[in-house]
Amino acid sequence: MSINLRPYQDTMLGDVRQAYAAGRRSPLLVAPTGSGKTVCFSYIAANAAAKGNRVLILVHRAELLRQTSETLTAFEVPHGLIASGVPETDEAVQVASVQTLVRRLSRMKWAPTLIVVDEAHHATATTGHGQVLKHFADARVLGVTATPERLDGQGLGIEAGGFFDELVMGPTVSELVELGHLSRPVVFAPPGAVDLSGIKTVAGDYSKGDLAAAMDKPVITGSAVTHYRKHCDGAPAIAFCASVKHAEHVAEAFRAAGYSAASIDGTLDADTRAQRIADLGSGALHVLTSCEIVSEGTDIPRVSAAILLRPTQSLGLYLQQVGRALRPFPGKERAVILDHVSNCHRHGLPDDDRQWSLDSKPRRQRKQDDDADPVKQCSECFAVHKPAPICPSCGYVYPVKAREIEQVDGSLEEVKRIAREKAKQEQSKAQTLEDLQRIAAARGYKPAWAEHVYKARQSRQEQWRASR
Numbered sequence: 001m002s003i004n005l006r007p008y009q010d011t012m013l014g015d016v017r018q019a020y021a022a023g024r025r026s027p028l029l030v031a032p033t034g035s036g037k038t039v040c041f042s043y044i045a046a047n048a049a050a051k052g053n054r055v056l057i058l059v060h061r062a063e064l065l066r067q068t069s070e071t072l073t074a075f076e077v078p079h080g081l082i083a084s085g086v087p088e089t090d091e092a093v094q095v096a097s098v099q100t101l102v103r104r105l106s107r108m109k110w111a112p113t114l115i116v117v118d119e120a121h122h123a124t125a126t127t128g129h130g131q132v133l134k135h136f137a138d139a140r141v142l143g144v145t146a147t148p149e150r151l152d153g154q155g156l157g158i159e160a161g162g163f164f165d166e167l168v169m170g171p172t173v174s175e176l177v178e179l180g181h182l183s184r185p186v187v188f189a190p191p192g193a194v195d196l197s198g199i200k201t202v203a204g205d206y207s208k209g210d211l212a213a214a215m216d217k218p219v220i221t222g223s224a225v226t227h228y229r230k231h232c233d234g235a236p237a238i239a240f241c242a243s244v245k246h247a248e249h250v251a252e253a254f255r256a257a258g259y260s261a262a263s264i265d266g267t268l269d270a271d272t273r274a275q276r277i278a279d280l281g282s283g284a285l286h287v288l289t290s291c292e293i294v295s296e297g298t299d300i301p302r303v304s305a306a307i308l309l310r311p312t313q314s315l316g317l318y319l320q321q322v323g324r325a326l327r328p329f330p331g332k333e334r335a336v337i338l339d340h341v342s343n344c345h346r347h348g349l350p351d352d353d354r355q356w357s358l359d360s361k362p363r364r365q366r367k368q369d370d371d372a373d374p375v376k377q378c379s380e381c382f383a384v385h386k387p388a389p390i391c392p393s394c395g396y397v398y399p400v401k402a403r404e405i406e407q408v409d410g411s412l413e414e415v416k417r418i419a420r421e422k423a424k425q426e427q428s429k430a431q432t433l434e435d436l437q438r439i440a441a442a443r444g445y446k447p448a449w450a451e452h453v454y455k456a457r458q459s460r461q462e463q464w465r466a467s468r
């Protein structure tokens, strides 16, 4: 099977080629989870190997090793694996677990011409990725990541002590949503009893021990169950928790509420973990809870909700978690994000366009998260969205403060009228019952609303025809 690329993937690869042609040695390709990064770098690896080059693909987790190998196999690209317990072979393309490769570096008998670094935000001087890149200093490098940002704010660029010399920007989340390659994220941030005061910051993020104590409370867990029932009852969901115990307690609460729920953590054997992930993928499990184990690289397209119960200062971790729910799947109309920890206020909405840089971020800017676009929260349904006069989820028309009315030189009624007009315009553009149903879903109306509007329209048309 030849590799068929989507048009934007073609563009992405063209931009990578252009970077090399312009004399760059180590571009970093930035593209969201779900954009098909593995397909793209498999394509590059296949082409490089066809020209007689040796290619090393670096991954840092067993799941990613398996996924990459499966993609290469599907594309009929012969490849070997460098992983513990796997015999070495001499194909031109090798997929390597970083941990295993680091141990074998000193006795490597060949050197790659190209190194592809998956999840390249881990590639810093002090990590295993860094050791490999330093060892093969003559190789060309292609970094690939959704979030070119390190937790400590240090940049990934050469000038900041990293390995990459140019950013190549792939499509944004909002572009992929428009193209139908990602589900539209809808964020609800129910108010809760989360109190992060007094929680220390360790190595750039909240101290895990403190977090578990702050989050593992029946009132917060109860709120998670209530809002899951309200916004995405029965949908396959992943809950991101602050500790292994916390994850177990959240799973217990969902089971007590009548859902099928389980937790996974690093202490379980690989088979049990794989089984529970498979159960979520088959629909046998409603909710899978975990402390970090499923944030990165776990690909279960059926998952249509992410329950955030672990506050993080890492934009990367937040986007990785949310990304688990954004994969498109037949019948999945939107991805529900239940944010109980204000991550969307801290980091912005999942589909905000972001300005990335290879440089280090100044400390102050990191704290304030200047990158985040302003968001508005509905007081009726707790949806968090881009600023708008009406809530796109439930249709609530925001009251306008007196001061703002003076500013816009109008009245409250005027603003309400404009909001109503906008809603009506959208409605009148809807041609079919399906269009109306989409509007109903987007506004959180009952499905009967669409039928009501549609029927009313048809009877008006009939009357009009009869009157002629």
Ligand SMILES: [Zn+2]
Pocket: 378, 379, 380, 381, 382, 383, 391, 392, 393, 394, 395, 396
């Ligand atoms: Zn609302």
